[in-house]
Amino acid sequence: MAAAVSTPQHALVILVFAVFTGCSTPSKPIALQPDPNFPAAEAPNYQALVSVKWVKSLLDCHQSGFKRQRPPTYLNERFVVLEAGWGEAAAANDAAHGHIPGAVYINTEDLENGYPRWRLRSTEELHRALGRAGITRGTTVVVYGKQMIAAARVWWILKVAGVRDVRLLDGGMRQWRTAGYPVERTFQVPQPASFSAPRSNGWNATTDDVLARYNSPEVWLADMRSEAEFMGKVSGYNYLDAKGRIPGALAVGDGDDSSNLYIEPSGKLRPPAEILSMWQRQGLVPYEGNRMFKREVIFYCGGGWRSSVAFYYAWLLGFQNIRNYSDGWSGWSTNYVPDPAAQGGTPGWRQEPTGNPITIGGE
Secondary structure, rough: OOOOOHHHHHHHHHHHHHHHHHHOOOOOOOOOEEEEEEEEOOOOOOOHHEEEHHHHHHHHHOOOOOOOOOOOOOOOOOOOEEEOOOOOOOHHOOOOOOOOOOOOEEEHHOOEEEOOOEEEEEEEHHHHHHHHHEEEOOOOEEEEEEOOOOOHHHHHHHHHHOOEEEEEEHHHHHHHOOOOOOOEEEOOOOOOOOOOOOOOOEOOHHHHHHHHHHOOOOOOEEEOOOOHHHHHOEEEEEEEOOOOOOOOOOOOOOOOHHHHOOOOOOOOOOOOHHHHHHHHHHHHOOOOOOOOOOOOOEOOOOOHHHHHHHHHHHHHHHOOOEEEOHHHHHHHHHHEEEEOOOOOOOOEEEEEEEOOOOEEEOO
């Protein structure tokens, strides 16, 4: 990842972060001047959330042949602006929406194994998909999408796959258009690249990992689904019959864009310190003076999208003992077995319980 710029202002950033994690600080919080390039300037990994101003300066810098000033913390010669969405590019390439100039489209189905499981592909498949998108391990990638949960999901997958420098665009296309920046009506056709990198396995919790530790006093399972899903009233997905939650899980708020709990109505992310304060009220308690929760936190939702938003927030704030249970409630509850006679929500696939323990209601 590109190195953060060390400045006196950023020294204040660390001190402001201490206010929110319980460190010993002056009684009066220090006000931090907002940085138009970095919407989460108070967070230790602040450089990973960039504004539309930052992206515009990135495009201008490259277009000028590096004669114009580089955007702060960008130390690279190669970048890809990546629009993340579900479905083929032709369906996403609508004239009304528009795209950031030069953007490459990636279909999340290239990164997940499709109907009805939608689980993370193998390392080899991920690397081939990223290579087709023109991405190498050393490429700076800026991710955005119509849905923040799609962009966060792809950000997380890119990092797991081994891309060093991945940025998330705050507010996505909505903020780009609000700023009055130019748009294009078609996607860039990328020049394929060869991708090779070690996979960051420490960021992903498997079903076996969760099964071994879900009732451990050293782990908090943070459920990012709606209250109705958490209580077992609905599954939350038309392709999933099973309802309920993993025993002992904490409800930490629906991570979907539509809930406006993690995402503001403008499409921007809420301030990370606001989210940390909410998590503390819900039981996710950090160590004083450290960038660790008192227990390892494993975020999960139905299938890794909403939980990627939470993981991103926690990582942005500098927490280290965090993982994303990518397979989520679907992986915990259900095995999908090919069956031509099967009907219901997953024609051609029979849904069978995994046998993992489940909690429903207020038990």
